[in-house]
Amino acid sequence: MNVFRLVGDLSHLLAIIILLLKIWKTRSCAGVSGKSQILFSLVFITRYLDLFTNFISVYNSVMKIIYLVTSLGTVYLMYFKFKATYDSNHDTFRIEFLVVPVGGLSFLVNHDFTPLEILWTFSIYLESVAILPQLFMISKTGEAETITSHYLFALGSYRALYIVNWVYRYYTEGFFDLIAIVAGCVQTILYCDFFYLYITKVLKGKQLKLPA
């Protein structure tokens, strides 16, 4: 464990908590893409299947459980409890266009042709594009609530910090995982235009509005 990965994990946890609190407190999931949340739940389920068979550390197991519970809880809030506030008219990204290619790629490019490893690879590839429905929804509505932009900033920062963690681990342990690194770079690049808008607008107290 290194400080970059720890801060990255905490940033990820912060993002998930921000979103959960936003939905719970405002009793509304307006502006939030339920499809992205479903994809994130799928990412955690397929990645953490080894939760009980492969103990790494208490921290690792506890965080996996927290991610699973909070992401499924968010999906529950969006599609059941506060379903009436779910904006399905703007959340129209065809996620099968993500899941099918990612599923195919995980069979073709992986470290080990075993079920657990293929599902882990699927999860890594899926996570890199899972935010697309959310970004697509914001581009359709043309704006995002400030709290949602904080959520996205924390979420985008987590994988950016993981990239620093991979550089650090390469030089200190000689560890590198090309699949995770390439997918992590794609994932972080997808946030770049949002990062620009967040830093130039939201941090100056303006509403996040995408150029129409």
Add this chain to the structure above:
Amino acid sequence: RVLGKPHDEL
């Protein structure tokens, strides 16, 4: 080469 199997990152 991928070391540190199994996956020890979240």
